[in-house]
Amino acid sequence: MITLEHDQLTFRFPDVHADARCSIEFQRTLRIPDDDRTYYLPPGLGRFPLRHLDDFEDRLKREMVRRGGVVMPIHQAEALWISFDVGYDERFRHPYPVAVKIATGKICAISGQPWEEGLSQDPQNYVVLPEQPWLDGYCVEEGVIRQFVAMPLGDGYTAEEQLTGEAVHGGLQIAAYPMKRKVFDELLRRYEESLADEMRRSPPPDGFDMVCSPPAKEMGLAPGGRMRQEIYDDPHGLDVWDQEHGSRCFVTMANSAQWMAITGEHPPTVPPTARQYAKAGLPWFDYYDADHEAIAGAEELAGLKSVKAMGQKLGKSPLPENESSGVPVVVLKPKATTQASHAGKGEGPC
Amino acid sequence: MPQFGTTARQIRERLRESDRRFSLRQVARRVGVEPAYLSKIERGVVAPPSEATTVRLARELGQDPDVFLAMAGKVSSDLQEIIRKRPKLFADLIRQLREAPDEAIFRVVRVVRDGDW
Numbered sequence: 001m002i003t004l005e006h007d008q009l010t011f012r013f014p015d016v017h018a019d020a021r022c023s024i025e026f027q028r029t030l031r032i033p034d035d036d037r038t039y040y041l042p043p044g045l046g047r048f049p050l051r052h053l054d055d056f057e058d059r060l061k062r063e064m065v066r067r068g069g070v071v072m073p074i075h076q077a078e079a080l081w082i083s084f085d086v087g088y089d090e091r092f093r094h095p096y097p098v099a100v101k102i103a104t105g106k107i108c109a110i111s112g113q114p115w116e117e118g119l120s121q122d123p124q125n126y127v128v129l130p131e132q133p134w135l136d137g138y139c140v141e142e143g144v145i146r147q148f149v150a151m152p153l154g155d156g157y158t159a160e161e162q163l164t165g166e167a168v169h170g171g172l173q174i175a176a177y178p179m180k181r182k183v184f185d186e187l188l189r190r191y192e193e194s195l196a197d198e199m200r201r202s203p204p205p206d207g208f209d210m211v212c213s214p215p216a217k218e219m220g221l222a223p224g225g226r227m228r229q230e231i232y233d234d235p236h237g238l239d240v241w242d243q244e245h246g247s248r249c250f251v252t253m254a255n256s257a258q259w260m261a262i263t264g265e266h267p268p269t270v271p272p273t274a275r276q277y278a279k280a281g282l283p284w285f286d287y288y289d290a291d292h293e294a295i296a297g298a299e300e301l302a303g304l305k306s307v308k309a310m311g312q313k314l315g316k317s318p319l320p321e322n323e324s325s326g327v328p329v330v331v332l333k334p335k336a337t338t339q340a341s342h343a344g345k346g347e348g349p350c
Numbered sequence: 351m352p353q354f355g356t357t358a359r360q361i362r363e364r365l366r367e368s369d370r371r372f373s374l375r376q377v378a379r380r381v382g383v384e385p386a387y388l389s390k391i392e393r394g395v396v397a398p399p400s401e402a403t404t405v406r407l408a409r410e411l412g413q414d415p416d417v418f419l420a421m422a423g424k425v426s427s428d429l430q431e432i433i434r435k436r437p438k439l440f441a442d443l444i445r446q447l448r449e450a451p452d453e454a455i456f457r458v459v460r461v462v463r464d465g466d467w
Contacts, residue, residue, distance in 0.1 A: 002462040006415065009462065014453060054463055068465030085412075106467075169467065250467045 002247050004070060007047040011098070011176040011247050020178035021087035022098040022129055026050070026072060026251075029136075030274045031079040032147055032225035033324045034308035039227050040284040041081075041136065045271050048072045048080065053252060056262045064218075067171075069250035073259035073267040074150040074219055077307070077319055081136040081148070086129045094191050095130045096184060099234070099241045102127070102135055103173040104148065104221035105160025110139050110231055112163070112300030115173060118246075121238045124295050126177075131232045131292050138223050138304065139231045141297035149224035149307050149319075150253060157310050157318065158220035163300060170220035175248035183240040219253035223304045224319075228286060230294035273321040354421040359392035361411045372411075381406045398422030 003010050005023075013020040027044040050070045057065050074080065082102065086095045099119055101108065106115035111125040119126050127135060137145035138159060151157035153170040161167050179187075256267040311318040366372035378388040383403060390396040398404060401424055408418035419426050433440045447455055 001456065001459075002464070003459055004462055012456070014456060052460070052462065066465050067467040068463040070462055173467070248464055249462055250465065 002249050004050055004052060007050045009050065009070070009174070009249055013178040013242070013245050013247070016178045016242055016245050017096060017181050017184060019087040019089050019096045020098070020181075020184070021096070022100065022176055022178075023085045024100070024174060024176075025083045026172075027081050027083055027134075028268060028271055029079050029081050030271060030277050031077060031149055031319070032227055033274055033322050034149075034225040034306050034319055035322065035324045036226060036306075037324060038144060039225060040286045041227065041229065042079070042274070042284050043277070043282065044081070044083070046268070048074065049265070049268070050251075051263055059262050064252055067250040067252065069252060071252040071254055071259075071262060073256060073263075074253050075256055075267070075270055076150060076152060076219070078150050078271060079147050079224060080150070080221075081134055083134045084127070084129045084132060089188060092188065092191060092195070094188055097179040097187075097236060097240075098129045099126045099177045099179075100129060100132075101125055101173075101175040104138075105153070105158050105164075105167075105171070106169045106173055107159045107163055108298075109135065109137070109148075109159075109301075110295070110298065112138075112298035114164070117175075118243050119177060119238060119241055121234065123298060124234060126234070127231060128234050128236065131235065131289070133287070135231070136227055136229050138301045139295070139297050140223070140226070140302045140304070142294050143228060143230050144297065145227050145229045145231070146223035146301070146304070146306060147225050147227055148221045150219045150255075151222040151307060151318065152217040152255070153220040154217050155318075156314060157222040157307050159223060159301070159304055160220055162222075162304050162310070167220070170218040171253050172221065172251040173248065174251065175246050177241045177243050177246040179236070179240050180242040183236075217255070218258075219255055221253075222307050222310070223301070224307050230287075230289070230292075232289070232292040233295050235292060275321060275323050354398045354418075354423075355392045355394040357421060358407060358411065358418075361413065362392075365411065377407075377410055381410055398424070401427060 001012050003012070008023045008025045010023045011021060026048040028046050028048055029044060030042040032039040032042055050072050053060065053065065053067070053069055053071050056071070084100065086098050088095050101119065103109060103115045108115065108125045110127065111120070111123040113123070113125060137147040140146050154167040158167070158170065160169060254262055259265065259267045305313065307318050308322060362372050362374070362377055374388055375385045378385040381388070381403060383399065387396070391399060399407070401419065404418050404422050404424065405415040408415040416426060447458070
C-alpha cells in the first residue's frame with residue numbers, strides 16, 4: 001500500500017514485515033548546465049507538492065484518471081532529484097532493504113529498457129535501498145548520470161520520445177519491492193551476531209487535456225546535463241526480493257498553468273539558476289561510497305540527446321540560463337542513517 | 351514536556367556519533383534558533399518550541415513531524431484545520447479508531463490508487 005504523507009510517497013508492505021517500507025520524495029533543485037562537462041550533485045531546494053489525482057477527477061482527461069497515482073507541478077526546464085529512505089528495525093536500527101524501479105515515460109532510468117513488471121538483473125533495472133540514497137537522472141555511464149529535466153511531452157525531448165518515437169505516457173513511474181521476510185530475518189540474525197562479536201572484542205565505555213483550458217501538454221522528463229553519480233550494483237542478488245508484494249505508482253507531471261487549473265493552488269516559485277547559486281558562493285555535493293560497486297551505464301540511455309543537443313537539432317533554445325558554472329564541492333559519505341545524508345544534500349554548506 | 355527534550359537530545363547525539371554536523375550548535379543554526387535555547391529545550395528547562403520550530407527540528411533529525419509535535423503536546427495546525435472544517439465527522443472517526451490496532455487504522459487510511467498504465 002502507498003500513502004501520501006507530507007508530500008512523500010510511503011510504500012508499506014505490512015503483509016511482509018512491519019518494518020518493510022520506504023519513502024520517496026521529489027526534490028526541487030538547480031538545473032545543472034547542459035554543456036557536456038560533468039558536474040557534482042546540486043542541492044535540494046525542498047519537496048515538490050504531491051496530490052492525489054483522484055481529487056481532481058472532474059478536471060482531468062479520462063486517460064489520466066485511469067492511471068491513478070499522484071500529480072505534481074513542475075516548470076518547463078526545471079530539474080528534480082529523487083530521495084529515498086527505508087524503514088528500520090526497532091531493536092538494532094537495521095534498515096529493511098527495498099528494491100525500487102524508476103521510469104520516465106515508461107522507460108527505465110537505470111537500464112534504458114521499456115517498462116516491464118518485476119525486477120531484472122541483466123541488465124539491472126532497479127536501485128537498492130538504503131545503499132542508493134538518491135537518484136538525480138538517467139544512468140548513462142558508470143558513475144555518470146544525465147539530470148532529469150522536465151520538458152513538454154510531444155516536443156521531442158523526452159527519453160520516451162527519443163527511444164520509442166512516441167509521446168504517450170510522460171510522467172514518472174515507480175515500483176517498490178521489499179526484501180523477502182525470511183531473508184531479512186537472516187540478515188538481522190547475522191547482524192545481531194556480528195554486534196555480539198564486536199561487543200565481546202571491545203566492550204563499550206560506560207556511561208508530484210483537462211476539461212478547463214490550460215496548455216494541453218503534459219510534462220515528461222528528458223536528459224539534461226551530466227552529473228557524477230554512481231548507481232550501485234545489487235549487493236544481495238535478485239532472489240532476495242519479494243516480487244509478489246510489490247507496489248507501484250504513476251506520477252503525473254503538470255506544468256504551472258496545468259497545476260493551477262487542476263488544483264487551484266499556486267505552483268512553487270521558479271528555482272534559482274546554477275549561476276545565481278554559484279554566485280552566492282554555495283557548494284554542490286559529491287557522494288562517495290567505497291563499499292559498493294557501481295553498475296555500467298545503459299547503452300540505450302547513453303545514446304540519448306541532451307535537451308540542449310536536441311534543441312540544436314530542432315533549431316530551438318529550450319534551456320534558458322545554461323551558462324557553465326564552477327562551484328565549490330562538499331563531499332558526502334554514507335552515514336549511519338540516510339536522513340543525515342539527505343539533510344546534507346538538502347541543506348547546503350555545513 | 352521533559353520527554354520531548356530528552357528524546358530530541360538522544361536522537362541528535364546518536365546522529366552526532368557518526369556525523370559532526372549534528373552538534374548542538376550546528377543543529378541549532380540549521381533549525382534557526384540559538385544554541386543556548388536548543389540546549390534548554392533538550393534539558394526540559396523551557397517548554398517545547400513553536401510548531402514551526404518543532405517541525406524543523408523533527409525534519410532535521412529525520413523524525414516524523416507529527417510524532418514530534420505530539421511529544422511537544424501539540425497538534426499540527428493543518429490537522430486542526432481539517433477537524434475544524436468537519437468537526438463532528440472527524441471527532442467521531444478519531445474516537446471510533448481510538449482503540450483500533452494499527453493494521454485496522456491502515457485499512458481506513460487513504461491509499462494512493464494504482465490504475466491502468
